[in-house]
Amino acid sequence: MSSNEQVVVSLLSNLALSFDGAVLGVALAYAAVRSILSFTSNSSALRKLRDAPSVGVSDLRSVLPPDDSSGSDDSATQPQPTEGRLVIVRGTVEPKSVIDGSWKSLKPNLLVTQETGDKAVVIQRTQTCIYNEWKGLFGWTSDLRTIFGRSSRERESTTVRRVPFILVEGGRWPLSDYVLVNMDGSRHPLPLTTVYHQLQPVNASPYTFLQALFGHEYPVGLLEVEKILPPGKDISAVGLCVMKSGIPEIKSCKDLPYFLTEMSKDQMIVNLALRTKVLFWSGVVLGSLSIGILGFSAMRNWNRWKEWRRRRRDQEEAQRAAAAEDADALAASEDDESANVPDGQLCVICLMRRRRSAFIPCGHLVCCQSCASSVGRDDSPKCPVCRQSIRGSVRIYDS
CATH class of the missing domain: 3.30.40.10 (Zinc/RING finger domain, C3HC4 (zinc finger))
Structure with missing residues (x-):
């Protein structure tokens, strides 16, 4: 463990054990509350997943309400539902251009990776800069920077490119049944495949020796990773599905931890149920520890307060006794003065x-x-x- 890490650990341990562990108890209580809140949200998501129907792309229209946007004039004056129904759709990824019905369908609109030339509908490229860990002869300067400040340089940069894509019934042509995937506002992880992973060394500059001597960080390598969502991959889409102009469209649900995944419905339920159990017992254990530590801290501080009160009372009694002696002496001296x-x-x-x-x-x-x-x-x-x-x-x- 480096010197700056030892200093940080010492400061955190002293802070956690201050007030007879009251700070540690409050921190554990906060973690327990967070665990219980996460357990509540995951339990709600688990119930929604169990109730959501799992259908194929061709059977999707049978579980969705009819689209009234192209109906009579009376339906145009009524408000249309915007949320949709929660469903789980299993299908194959294809670019949206294959169903456009124009010359674009002869040449699908796909992205091409920069390093390998693979075709995909989503490309995520990450560049991570790796810095040295040697503290140099004057490494205490880097320790101070670590404790009191952060480096302003970005260590990682991620770029994501994507084109509109759909889910179709695998192996069925022509593509008459499909569902459009709406990625707007989604922060869920994507089932991407790594196609490029390489660490490139960074050439030393004329100032590298001085930077190393005084403990300043300097880059030593650049890690480049490319991940793609290729066409033809079977995935599951979990979200709210609505009919827009006769075309089903699915978008992510913020209350669920999944949107696009390689897992089936049963696998997602098993995974989420395990996570829910871990969060529940974590909340119980952390809550019990926090109650015990806070109770111990309260008893210790209560006993200390009672001891302070006892000493304060003894001092007051001693002062009153001294005052009585002085009063007796004064009375005796007044008798002598007479x-x-x-x-x-x-x-x-x-x-x-x-x-x-x-x-x-x-x-x-x-x-x-x-x-x-x-x-x-x-x-x-x-x-x-x-x-x-x-x-x-x-x-x-x-x-």
């Missing part, structure tokens, strides 16, 4: 009251009780006569 005191028996500090307290251990009887108590409360109490350190004073009573 009598005539010879000069040789006056307190050497106030010169007003009778000498009543002897210091320990020196034994000098030179102060009244009030002044002796004041001297005893000093940080380093000393006898005003011999300057010896004293441990306290004792009141002397006449027989």
Whole structure:
């Protein structure tokens, strides 16, 4: 583990264990809530998948409501449904140009990959820049940049090209039955096939040595990957299907984790059910841990608060006892002041009251009780006569 990673781990561990683990408990509670919310959404998606019919392209029209857009004039004044019905359609990928009914169908409108020349309806090209991991002789500068800032350079860039495509019944010609795939607004992963994967080294520049010496990152390689969705591939489309001008069109549903996939309905249900179980038990375990840690933290802090209250009460009682002693000393000194005191028996500090307290251990009887108590409360109490350190004073009573 590098030095910057050790610093980050130390900071995170200290933060997580602060307040007797209260921060860690809150973080686990947040993770538990997220797991439960994900479990709820996945459970809803699982129910929708189980209820959705799985049909072929040729049987799709039988499960969809009729398209009234080309009907009578009365239907034109009524609002048309925009959501459609959730269905699972299994078909073969073909470009939309094969059913256009023009000269374009003789030469389908397809994309061609840059490196291999493969034809596809969707091409995804990713370029990832790989940087060095050596920290150099002055690597602490990169550690500071890692902790307090991020590199402004993009490490990965992805470009996606696609042409309109449809799903048809595999092996059936002419293509009278098809469904148009609407990719607008879809963020779901696509069932792409990798056709090109190559790591190319980056030539060193004249400044590479200085960058390496001072721990600055510099590129050492470029990873290029091309993935395609080729025509003729059998996939399943899961989404909302509607009839538009007599043509079925399917689009993605945001509540479902799938849109275009190679899995069948049974495989999707098994996969989603397993994910739902994992999320459920993760939420239960994380929630139990968070409750235990937060309960332990609450009890520890409650005991600490009670201990602070007890110490505070003891201090207040000690202060009240000291105040009572001072009051007694003041009352005794007032009694002494009322009598005539010879000069040789006056307190050497106030010169007003009778000498009543002897210091320990020196034994000098030179102060009244009030002044002796004041001297005893000093940080380093000393006898005003011999300057010896004293441990306290004792009141002397006449027989």
